[in-house]
Amino acid sequence: MANLCHHASSKHRLTIIIFFIVITLAAPGGSRSSADVAALRAFKSAIEPTSIPPNSCIATWNFSTDPCTTPRTNYFTCGVTCSGGRIIQLTLDSQGYAGKLTPLISYLTQLITLDLADNSFYGPIPASISSLSNLESLILRLNSFSGPIPPSIAALKSLKYLDLSRNSLSGSMPSMNSLAGLTRLDLSFNRFTGSLHKLPPNVKELAMKANHLSGSLIKYPFKGLTRLMTLELSENSFDGTLDSWVFSIPSLQQINLSNNSFTGIVISKPSDSELVAVDLSFNKIEGFLPTNLADFPMLRSLVLSYNRFRGPIPWQYSKKGSSLQRIYLDGNFFNGSPPAEFFSRDSPISGSLGDNCLRNCPNSSQLCLKLQKPASICRQAYGGKPRS
Numbered sequence: 001m002a003n004l005c006h007h008a009s010s011k012h013r014l015t016i017i018i019f020f021i022v023i024t025l026a027a028p029g030g031s032r033s034s035a036d037v038a039a040l041r042a043f044k045s046a047i048e049p050t051s052i053p054p055n056s057c058i059a060t061w062n063f064s065t066d067p068c069t070t071p072r073t074n075y076f077t078c079g080v081t082c083s084g085g086r087i088i089q090l091t092l093d094s095q096g097y098a099g100k101l102t103p104l105i106s107y108l109t110q111l112i113t114l115d116l117a118d119n120s121f122y123g124p125i126p127a128s129i130s131s132l133s134n135l136e137s138l139i140l141r142l143n144s145f146s147g148p149i150p151p152s153i154a155a156l157k158s159l160k161y162l163d164l165s166r167n168s169l170s171g172s173m174p175s176m177n178s179l180a181g182l183t184r185l186d187l188s189f190n191r192f193t194g195s196l197h198k199l200p201p202n203v204k205e206l207a208m209k210a211n212h213l214s215g216s217l218i219k220y221p222f223k224g225l226t227r228l229m230t231l232e233l234s235e236n237s238f239d240g241t242l243d244s245w246v247f248s249i250p251s252l253q254q255i256n257l258s259n260n261s262f263t264g265i266v267i268s269k270p271s272d273s274e275l276v277a278v279d280l281s282f283n284k285i286e287g288f289l290p291t292n293l294a295d296f297p298m299l300r301s302l303v304l305s306y307n308r309f310r311g312p313i314p315w316q317y318s319k320k321g322s323s324l325q326r327i328y329l330d331g332n333f334f335n336g337s338p339p340a341e342f343f344s345r346d347s348p349i350s351g352s353l354g355d356n357c358l359r360n361c362p363n364s365s366q367l368c369l370k371l372q373k374p375a376s377i378c379r380q381a382y383g384g385k386p387r388s
């Protein structure tokens, strides 16, 4: 179309414009619903008929009627929502519909919600989706989409909620810097590789769990993020040292970086942090347990299981007035005696200190139910010299 206009004379162009104005005025509700119908037809015909059960929404889509006419007694009884004669919502039931998503979806220019969750759509996410400039929710969770996220997704300026989790998407994550309205982004359980790119500036919930993301966690993609509340990057291949900026992202409440390959951690003293839960289990973090972590005023749950921490557990973790309620330090090389306050009758602490090199972990406490490591392993871990 762009090409055609480009080569047309200006007179010809005027004719085209008038043609469109006439179509626009002639269509019911003053809109181009014929384009919507064409898109919906293409959408349905891209779905394998055998995957459309008789009692499903799509089975009621009969194009001898307009999808937007009401009342909907026989046809288009579900799946489609209209407003002003235009389709604004496509929310499918979960029936195992199998097929590709037609590129003609881009004709549904008034679409606000596209939700195909929990079906069997496959193939690429069409790049033309970028024409849906009113789209606020794009939910393709639990399907079999593959290939990369089209970079054109950056043009979906109205997008608030993007859920592409549990598909087979791959490639690197495009820059989403331009998606200023996006607050929830879930790309979990796919095959994305590479490192993080610039994130949407107003994102509150970010989940990219169970992908193949790698490299160290650098600050750049997170720069300017002031509303991030949950950061879920577990089950990836991130490595390197976790720097203190991660723990001082403003507004951050929950961090899950478990099952990666981080090797170190640096944490500075918190200044009004809202952090509530931190899970760094199943990494390769070495060194002493940072005492600053105990000073986070709202931290309730700390899970550091199965790392390579060593040395004593700092007394700060058991100090009076601490917000900590769950502490999992099992599967490390902590030594010495654990702070006695953990075992006082009114201690609110639950969790585990087992599978370490601790002495005097009272077996009457559920914190010590899991046994400590054999002495030989602990001697080896501490270079043969038994330490306090």
Ligand SMILES: *[C@@H]1O[C@H](CO)[C@@H](O)[C@H](O)[C@H]1NC(C)=O
Residues within 6 Å of the ligand: 062, 063, 064
């Ligand atoms: C669609 O609707 C028309 C008119 O009501 C009807 O004749 C036709 O059988 C319907 N087609 C299907 C597949 O239900």
Ligand SMILES: *[C@@H]1O[C@H](CO)[C@@H](O)[C@H](O)[C@H]1NC(C)=O
Residues within 6 Å of the ligand: 209, 234, 235, 256, 257, 258, 259, 277, 278, 279, 303
């Ligand atoms: C963090 O992610 C891991 C791995 O997916 C999961 O098992 C664990 O329950 C999560 N931690 C929290 C505190 O939700």
Ligand SMILES: *[C@@H]1O[C@H](CO)[C@@H](O)[C@H](O)[C@H]1NC(C)=O
Residues within 6 Å of the ligand: 235, 259, 282
């Ligand atoms: C995390 O890693 C551990 C050790 O490799 C593994 O046993 C566990 O199943 C993993 N957790 C998840 C949720 O994948």
Ligand SMILES: *[C@@H]1O[C@H](CO)[C@@H](O)[C@H](O)[C@H]1NC(C)=O
Residues within 6 Å of the ligand: 363, 364
């Ligand atoms: C727990 O500790 C007591 C006293 O030290 C000891 O007699 C008992 O065998 C221990 N129980 C277990 C299960 O290790």
